[in-house]
Amino acid sequence: MAAAATAAEQGLRVALIDSGRQLGGQYFRHPAPGLNAPWIAHLHHGWSRFERLATRVETSHRIAVLFERQVWAIEPGFNVLTDRGPIAARNVILATGSYERVVPFPGWDLPGVFTAGGAQALLKGNLVLPGRRVVVAGTGPLLLPVAAGLSVAGANVLGLFEANRVRGYAKHPVPLLKNPAKFLEGVDFARQLLRARVPLRSGRMVVEAQGTDNLEAVVIAHSDGSNRRRIECDALAIGYGLAPQIDLGLTLGCENKLLSDGTVALRVDRSQRTSIRGCYAVGETAGIAGVECSLVEGEIAGLAVAGASPGGPLTPRRDRLRGFADVLRTQHPVPAAWRDHLTPDTLICRCEEVPARAVAEAVEDLGATDARTVKLLTRAGMGWCQGRVCGYAVACLARRDPAEPASAADLLAAAKRPLARPVRLSVLTELDQRNK
Amino acid sequence: MVVIGAGMVGAACAYYLARAGLSVTVVDRGSVSGGTSGAGEGNLLLSDKERGPELDLALRSHQLWRDLNDEGLGPDFEYEAKGGLVVAFAETDFAALQTFAATQRDAGVVTEEVTADRLSEFEPHLAPGLAGGFWYPQDAQVMPALAAARLLRASGAEVRLGTAVTGLQFSDGTVRGVRTTLGEIPAQHVVNAAGLWSGEIAELAGSTLPTQPRRGFVLVTEPLPPLIRHKVYSAAYVSDVSSSDAALQSSAVVEGTPSGPVLIGASRERVGLDRTPSYDALGRLAAQAAELFPFLERVDVQRYYCGFRPYLPDHLPAIGPDPRLSGFFHASGHEGAGIGLAPATGELIAALVAGEKTAVDAEPFNPARFASPQPQEEQR
Amino acid sequence: MSVQFTFDGRPLTAESGQTVGAALLAAGVQSWRTTRFGGRPRGLFCGIGVCFDCLVTVNGEPNVRACLTPIADGDAVTTQAGDGRG
Structure with a gap:
């Protein structure tokens, strides 16, 4: 949204393509009109920011918002191939976000086990809880808002289990002090959870989910398997961080970079340009960095694509937020012990x-x-x-x-998908028609 | 005994050499089935081969695949004796197919004419209005990567992966071993089954093997119930396979798999080792598949893959002794038929190494044909 | 506003704007698909259209992602066995 609005304000014509039905993507996911709940206001931080952005997009006569279009590949040049036909464009900005990383454990395929983001999407988009008694586990900054949201919406959150020890943050004071708001946001969520008497534990992970046809309990333990504790629950929200969704860029030939947490992102320059001329990447596609950074990078790319220079505070702000994201990444690796379980x-x-x-x-x-x-x-x-x-x-x-x-080549292979979405065969046969 | 290449052909060589009592080490710079073997459909076809040495080799291979299946290996690599159905859209194609099938029958291929009204007995979901077809009950299929890996394991050979061959050791015109990135391996015989890289391996011995890549894409659909029973393709495929044209050719071979997805392959282009996706090629494959099976229009394609077939200018593989270096053998250049032809190739190599009589005439595959200056393939 | 739909013939109610998956979950249904090989039950997992675990048959069309598709009045949702086309 930020990139589209900015580019349009610079005079460019923009097609904003999204597979969903509303503006906002994953972070600003909100229920369809008509759905409401008394606690809905507590689910979002900075909602006014979304409203301002949405207004910029909706009121622009230069932006065509195309919902429910799945982009399955991009041809050089560019031809954006969607499930409803190709869209030609001179420049492309990839803001395809991320998906959640999960590692297997016994029982993780039981109904009732959700990704942390999935539990959140259910709540934010549908105002439905994944269960009554919920355990939140895994690693990374997403777990806090997920647990807080579930709790405020009335779920009995039986605990938040962060697999990594959180004391490591003290080793990186500079990026933290430069980003006090981000850090305090986390503290705020934690305080909210403590008020609701949700136990917060670090250095513990889910080593097993139990049940026959549905989740009945999870087993929490130290990563070495000691101190096993069984918790009866009907839902588990688990996530081990986010991974950039970069398949479209990789298939197009964009260069990539391996980050310290084993995720692979598109490599961009200071103006968010990828190695492919005319193709830009912003936000999570350039490495997981959170909503603030995504918005700033959207603005930068929106300016750069129009040939304007992103002066002022934008680039320093981006650099500061990227610095913070790099610290987060080092603090929340996937615990290698997952294989042992x-x-x-x-x-x-x-x-x-x-x-x-x-x-x-x-x-x-x-x-x-x-x-x-x-x-x-x-x-x-x-x-x-x-x-x-x-x-x-x-x-x-x-x-x-x-x-x-894991080897860099294998991690890259995990991020690569020649078709970014399954595509109806008839959509491919239409491609053949254009050559006739 | 060293075999260079842990693909399907290398695995088959290792298997038959080991069975002949030789101690075999297989080296590969990558993984098992890392090259062409891991990017194919696993066609074991007789139907697409015209009368000649390649068909003789394919017939022998057909028997050996059945033997491997009878030995109990079949289920491990999804061996399916499903048969192939070649169909003609127009009457003229059907007439050409009749002539073609008659020559194949003379060479020992089992084939049966299927008139238009009987096509649906073979494939109920086939498009209406076809001119007719031929049924080839001997056509079969394996999962190629599994076939290579399982056969390699069954051979009992020592397998050294991630080990690139950097040189051949020889003295007095006789091979003595290979040098690799992880040390030397002495050997009295070395087999070059390096597929796409077999030209480079030949060069290490000062020999020539003009292997070139021919690119193909294969579309893979969502998992489906068994709606397509056999390998089905149009008669145009046969002329594509033997063509030397560089431009995109495609006549889709459509088939179901035991794991559910339908495979639609494969396009043929000579574009070097370029992996850049060709949406034109994908579109063409899709259109041709839908022409054969209209219901596929409503099916999702989940992915596609890209592979390179190693081919030689005369479209015949090179199987046999190197003309310059004694003890050095080639088994490469099978183009898109390497999976099907692998067992007979391995058997041939084992016989040649042992100096025994071969099951099929080895002379047409003699790598010496590339040793002296040959007329170049037509330039484009 | 509420919408009426059926799950395996059973009449259920959902809120307009909810996805098929959310509507089922809110009605106490946690799984609506059995896997192709093991016949194991599956329901929502990633919730954002990535994992395809929540595939379900809606009005006869198989392989619909329950987490993305909005529920509509009168929808007939049925448990999907295997590839949904058997």
């Missing part, structure tokens, strides 16, 4: 139902030395989601030695 039957790939046993066989007996071969030999990552859910796990498991981190 797998059983041979634990599904790695939910779509194709590939158990850990099959992945281990491919790596140990069949000569798979990389994630691509694991996928070929087991079908892990070949299903509906195209490896968005299991890609990171498979990249890790492709290493025979658990102590070795």
Whole structure:
């Protein structure tokens, strides 16, 4: 939205394409008109910012907002290929956001286990709770607002379990002091949770979800498996951070960069330009950095695409927010111990139902030395989601030695998808018609 | 004994060499099935081959695949003796197909004419209005990456992956071993089954193997119930396969898989090793698939993949001794038929290494044909 | 405003503007698909259209993402077995 509004204000004609039905994306997700609840105002921080932005977009006669269009690839030059036909453009700004990273554990395929963002989307978009008794776990800054939102909406949040110890922040005082608002936002959520008597624990992770056809309980433990504690619940919201959604950029040929937490982002210059001329990337696509940074980068790209120079406070602000994001990344890695808690039957790939046993066989007996071969030999990552859910796990498991981190090539492979969305075959046959 | 290349052909060579009692080490710079083997559909076709040496090799391979299946390996790599149906859209194509099938039958291929009114007995969802087709019950399918990995494992060979060959050791015109990034491996025999990279390996011995890549895309749909029973393609495919044209050619081969998705492949282009997606190629494949099976229009394509077939100028593989270096053998250049032809290739290599009689005539595949200056393939 | 829909023939009520997945969950239904190989129950997971775990059959059309598709008055939602096209 920020990029579209800014570019339009610079005089460019903009098509704003979104697969959803409303402005706001994931962060500013809100219910359809008519849905309401007394606690709705507590779900969003900085709602007025969204309203201002939405007004800029909606009142611009230079912006065509195209909802419910799925972009499945972009041809060089550019031709944005959507499920409702191609859209030609001179420049493209990728603001495709992120999706949640989850690692497998026994029972994670039980109904009642949600990603943290999924639980939040359910609440923000539908005002529906994932369950009555909810455990929030994983790692990263998203867990706090998720737990706070669930709590304020009436769920009994039985605990927030952050897998990493949070004391590491003290080692990075400069970015924290430069971004007091961001830090205080976290403190604010934590205070809200403590008021609601939600237990906050760090250094603990979910090692197992239990139940037959639905989630009945989770087992929380230290990463080495000690101090196991069973908590009965009907929903688990779990997330191990966010991963940039960069498939469109990668297929287009944009250069990428591997970040310290094992996520891969598009490489951009100071004006948000990717390595492909005319293609820009902003916000999470250039590395997870949160909403403030995304908005600033949208403004920068909106100016740059129109040939204006993003002067003033924009670039320093962006740099400061990126600095903060880099600290967050170092503080919330996926705990390597997740592998230790797998059983041979634990599904790695939910779509194709590939158990850990099959992945281990491919790596140990069949000569798979990389994630691509694991996928070929087991079908892990070949299903509906195209490896968005299991890609990171498979990249890790492709290493025979658990102590070795996933290779850069395998992490990149996990981010790559030649089709960013499944595409109806008839949409492809229409492409053939254009050549006749 | 060293085999260079852990793809389908290398795996088959290792399997038959080991069965002949040799101690085999397989080296590959990457993973198992890392090249063409991991990017194909796993076609074991007789139907697309005209009478000649390649068909002889394919017939032998057909038997060996059945033997491997009978030995119990089949289920491990999704072997399916599903048969192929080649259809003609126009009467003229059907007439050409009749002539083609008659020559194949003389060479030992089992094939049966299917008149237009009987096509739906074979494929109920086939488009109406086709001129007719031919049924090839011997056509079969495997999951190629699994086939290579399982056969390699069944061979009992020592497998060194992530190990690139950097040189050949030889003295007195005889091979003595290979140098790799992870040390030397002495060997009395070395087999070059490096597929797309086999030209580079040949150069290490001062030999010539003019292997070139031919790009293909394969579309993969969402998982579906078994709506397509056989391998189905149009008669135009046969002329594409043997064509030397650089431009995009495509005649979709459509088939279901045991895991659900329908595979639609594959386009053929000579564009070097360029992986840039070609949406024209994808569109063409989709259109041709929908022409055969109209219901596919309403199905989602989940992904596509891109692969490169290693081909030689005369479209025949090079199988046999290197003309310059004694003990050095080539098994490469199978283009898009490497999976199908792999067992017979491995068997041939094992016989040649042992100096025994071969099951099929090896002479047409002799790599020596590239040793002296050859007329270049037509330039475009 | 509320909308009426059915799940496997059972009449249920949802709020207009909710997704199929949210409507089912609010009605106490946690799963509406069984997997292709293991026949295991699945429901919402990622909630934003990424994981395709919540596939369901709506008015006879299989493989609809319950987390993205809004519920409409009169919708017939049915449990999807396997690929939904069997």
